[in-house]
Amino acid sequence: MLLAAVVSLTILGTVFGLLLGVAARYLRVEGNPLVAEIEQLLPGSQCGQCGYPGCTGAAQALAEGGAPVTLCPPGGRALAQALAAKLGVDADLSGVEDKGPMIAEVKEEICIGCTRCFKVCPTDAIMGAAQQIHVVFREACTACGKCVDACPTESVTLQPVPVTLQSWHWHKPQTGSAT
């Protein structure tokens, strides 16, 4: 009886040990691809709102667990979810106030055409020239807010993207304790 138990346990241990060894050899992951993968998810506009030097720095911090997944304001709730899924953590998204997509807007009346905003724009989303009113390309603006800081007359502000028939969709139903 005792012998049978010892023998069977030994055999089991050997077999599983071998399996693990084989798996370690054939399923090995080269390097740490996590930082590069996280950086792929980030907006890449290097706006610095997270407090890290650009998106690569933020990706590094995320991979090391030193930064919360909710760190990127331009990415919003969707990005926080994607990061949480990538890192396999449970994100507390209740704190992320999703203001919905925002966009920079130049108030024409008080724009002096100083060109400072489009010099700092990380995505070349503002067009203009000296002494001329600047305009924002909606499609290119990530609402990083750099232009807002740069504007000497406070004529650049972040505004919610206007809802159109194309972008409108149903809100989430409120069902209390249902389902």
Added chain:
Amino acid sequence: MKLFDLRGGVHPEGRKDLSAECQIRSVPLPKTLYVPLQQHIGAPATPVVNVGDHVLKGQLIAHAQGAVSAPVHAPTSGVIAALGDHAAPHPSGLPVPTFTLESDGLDQWIALKGEDDPFTLSPEDVAARVAAAGIVGLGGATFPSALKLNLSRGVRTLIVNGGECEPYLTCDDRIMRERAVQIVEGIRLIAYAVAAQEVLVGIEDNKPEAIAAMQAAARGSAVQVIAMPSMYPMGSEKQIVQVLTGKEIPAGGRPADIGVLVHNVATAYAVQQAIRYGRPLISRIVTLSGGALKTPCNVETLVGTPVEELIAVAGGYAQPAARMVLGGPMMGQQFANTGVPVMKGTSGVLALTSKEIGQAEPSPCIRCSTCVRACPVGLLPLEMAAHIRASDLTGAVDLGLKDCIACGSCSYVCPAHIPLVHFFNYAKGDLAAQERAKLKQEATKKLAEARTERIARIERERAEAMAKRKAAREAKERAAKEAAAQAAKEAA
């Protein structure tokens, strides 16, 4: 003919008797019409007339733009008073670009080019004229019809949908009873345009008069009129194909993938009018019904007519309406502003009482799986809704969210009154928004990378230029030094 089984489905109370016996009436010419530029799936039409222009009835006022689009024509003669925002017949109530047309009261047609023998046209010509007439799917999907004809050339079976499974609606019933001959000609024209070998008209068996009228009109032609069991959503494209052919449209595909083309009976009528008389699509039959209306009826109304004028035709309200709905009660959309216009896809205007709606506060799901039995697609609505409620949209997609046809059968039967289909449409909309955000992020990322590269290049070039200048200066200085040394040497 052998009919095939439909999965799931529900039997909502029909309520068609409210308006079924009412002949199609005409509506007094409205003084002001609101004609949106987008009344179809695809890109909005581009205006071709200016504010202040006088237009004739049937005149092109906006042409199609891009591959998926449809032109818009003036519903009556008059002056374009404005081109601006007007509330859309849509649950959001958002404004959309809309022509305001002040009628001149003459209702004067533009010169029309009809065809006495339409079958002498080439199939391509038929499709082209359907496109020029601005015809879209009148069953509610409003997909440009000509595009469907062009994508479906050579299909085996043409299915004409006279199902009208939505409760209350009787507009297709009435048009089949009263205009069967024209519909059959339209069907034959569509069949001719796509060279279909088999033509099936499916009508639910709760419309015996329509079946009889269509059978009489179809006698001697290749058009077969088939009575189908009454069940919701029999009139949905996927379901009618399944019942009549036994085949299923592949997921993510179109009926043409299995050699089928589906058109609505009212669309067939519009095609006949466009080809034989040259009339563009500027009017349609609309059912006005619901317990809150005094005299429910069916009307033929110009596109652009404000809904409130139709309410007046139906005798006004018998009692306050708890909810106004465009379309049928199962898939129609609530609207708040009765100033919104009738569009090409508007099949009904319903003024419902709260008793008819039967809404109650949602209670917890007891997993009774009535929704699973009701789903005509074979989904698990309760599981999908639970995932969406917990913000796990990808989980819902894995369960088949994208295959949901939003027919509302699950919500209709749910004893807990859980707004299941609302969950699904919320999730679909949110996923689409996420997809758009992702595309934008990819695009802006490229821009950011391009900018970083550009700045680096400029820096590099500047550094190179500086280095060059420095080298040149140094060379010069060296030369000067050497020259000085030389001079000193010579002097010595």
Added chain:
Amino acid sequence: MNPIAHSPHAHAPISIGKVMGTVLLALTPATLFGFWLYGWPAINLWAVSLIAAIVGEAAVLRLQDRAVKPVLMDGSGILTAWLLALSLPPYAPWWIAVLGSLFAVIIGKQIFGGLGQNVFNPAMAARVMLLISFPLEMTTWVAPLQSPGLLDSLRITFMSQPIDGMASASLLGHVKTEFTRGIGLEQALIGHYVPMDMLWGSRVGSLGETTAVLLLLGGLFLIAKRIFTWHAPVAMLIGVAVPALVFNMIDGNHYAGPMVHLLSGGLMLAAFFIVTDPVTSPNTALGQFIFGLGCGLLTWIIRTWGGYPEGVAFAVLLMNAATPIIDQYVKPRIYGRDRKGAALPANKG
């Protein structure tokens, strides 16, 4: 709150309260028969169960700061307590009913998050808890139609008065005991198994489990009302009857036949009112069939080879645990896709 409502703008005339009410209605004939069979003690027990469930659930909801009225009005707590009462020995003392009811609605249901969230059938969980904790009280059976007076009945229920000369054994228990004494099945059944009595329910057993005919009628009524489908009940009956038939044919003196199994214990009640509990059973027709089959099979196995004479409650709990995995693997095929979820091929012909 968005004032615009999503479609559909119509609803079937049904609600959770109506569903529960219909099930209670279907249970009523069997319950009344139980009252007639066992008299006042049965009525006492039933009433105590219901009151305990209502009071207990209300208290728990109050503790959670949740609205009490809508939850009590859905009728699910009453249904749970009612089913539990039907599965208790009719002369059981009052505290058995109170403990069972409280366990069912609090531990069995509310702890999980309330209606729809529980994994195990609350009535069966409570029954198993009672059976394990209080085997004596839960297996003290009485012969039917002894009609004690009201006063006697109060003594039986509330003062746990010992029952003199009224005690009897249930069929399954009796058979199990006889086996341990080395007596064969055919002999054991003599005088204990009268098919017609078994059918009508005039036999020793739980309060409302004995009347096969009335339970069957209630079940058929609910199937006709589309409260549930035939899949789970029929599968459960098959799951018991088929192995019983096979083994009875192999060794008739040791394995009871299908009729003995179908008409004894809590099988009929379970087949139509327990395995059809929507919360703890699978979502799909096929899943429900598998679930019912498993319940039946396990019931028969436990009855035949297990330590307890009756196995319905254990079988149901075991299959409850298997429900999520059945739902994981048994899903309907989606329109336009094959079983694996890939889009069907295009076929222009």
